[in-house]
Amino acid sequence: MIQLRGIHKFFHRGEGHEVHALRGIDLDIGTGEFVTVIGTNGAGKSTLLNTIAGVYAPEEGTIAIAGRDVTRQQEHQRAGLIGRVFQNPLDGTAGSLTIEQNMALALRRGQRRGFGWGVTRERRERFREVLQSLGLGLEDRLQAPVRLLSGGQRQALTLLMATLQRPQVLLLDEHTAALDPGAAAQVEHLTRQLIDENKLTALMVTHNMQQALSLGTRTLMLHGGQVILDLRSPQRDGLTVQDLIAHFARTRKEVLADDELMLT
Numbered sequence: 001m002i003q004l005r006g007i008h009k010f011f012h013r014g015e016g017h018e019v020h021a022l023r024g025i026d027l028d029i030g031t032g033e034f035v036t037v038i039g040t041n042g043a044g045k046s047t048l049l050n051t052i053a054g055v056y057a058p059e060e061g062t063i064a065i066a067g068r069d070v071t072r073q074q075e076h077q078r079a080g081l082i083g084r085v086f087q088n089p090l091d092g093t094a095g096s097l098t099i100e101q102n103m104a105l106a107l108r109r110g111q112r113r114g115f116g117w118g119v120t121r122e123r124r125e126r127f128r129e130v131l132q133s134l135g136l137g138l139e140d141r142l143q144a145p146v147r148l149l150s151g152g153q154r155q156a157l158t159l160l161m162a163t164l165q166r167p168q169v170l171l172l173d174e175h176t177a178a179l180d181p182g183a184a185a186q187v188e189h190l191t192r193q194l195i196d197e198n199k200l201t202a203l204m205v206t207h208n209m210q211q212a213l214s215l216g217t218r219t220l221m222l223h224g225g226q227v228i229l230d231l232r233s234p235q236r237d238g239l240t241v242q243d244l245i246a247h248f249a250r251t252r253k254e255v256l257a258d259d260e261l262m263l264t
């Protein structure tokens with residue numbers, strides 16, 4: 001479903017503060033795979049998702065989604081293939097618009113300009129139905145402005161909107177990190193449910209290693225812009241956070257072996 005070949009991404013290339021954020025990423029993600037992505041701050045996790053989404057064009061390498069080469073496509077040109085949820089609950093929805101208006105906008109994602117986004121009776125019924133499945137009571141608040149929702153409710157709505165059109169790829173960037181534990185657990189449960197029900201191909205960045213192992217079918221660890229661990233069944237089955245940390249320490253030593261002088 002997603003193929004990355006030799007992806008390099010720089011920021012401020014050629015300037016004194018050049019950052020080589022992705023250093024030769026080769027990745028094949030199959031249809032229906034649910035990949036969790038971990039790694040230290042600055043490892044390149046968000047850049048990887050942004051590059052897949054077309055926010056950044058890589059300086060080198062190619063990207064294909066669903067069999068199409070999208071390397072030179074801008075973000076809006078591939079928006080119809082991709083659903084996204086970010087860390088900040090304010091990012092995914094328009095606070096001044098109502099729940100149903102936000103959902104109507106989500107239906108329009110990736111469509112031709114001029115495609116109507118009015119809230120018809122039919123759509124309202126559909127929205128009510130899918131909101132009911134959240135179990136948050138939002139189906140009775142279709143005409144409430146989204147700014148009145150809690151962070152967790154808003155993130156749940158964003159997730160629902162991101163999957164309403166059954167995207168080819170769902171990209172989640174620490175989307176539970178800003179929530180209190182109760183809301184985070186709720187959104188995590190919903191994430192699992194929506195990905196399962198819609199058989200979505202998904203990448204989920206998390207800094208929670210336990211979450212990375214308990215959710216999904218595959219786990220990537222990024223470090224210094226490279227994939228340093230790629231775990232799938234059966235190696236991934238029954239793996240603990242301690243195992244992951246041990247793996248990391250071992251692999252990092254190998255990766256850094258050449259630079260070891262820099263560390264001493």
Ligand SMILES: Nc1ncnc2c1ncn2[C@@H]1O[C@H](COP(=O)(O)OP(=O)(O)O)[C@@H](O)[C@H]1O
Binds near residue numbers: 042
């Ligand atoms: N828009 C940007 N402009 C300049 N540097 C950036 C930008 N986005 C990310 N970076 C840099 O690229 C590296 C990877 O960042 P990022 O992908 O955000 O890491 P992560 O999400 O794993 O914490 C970091 O060194 C970061 O400072």
Ligand SMILES: [Mg+2]
Binds near residue numbers: 045046047
């Ligand atoms: Mg990030």
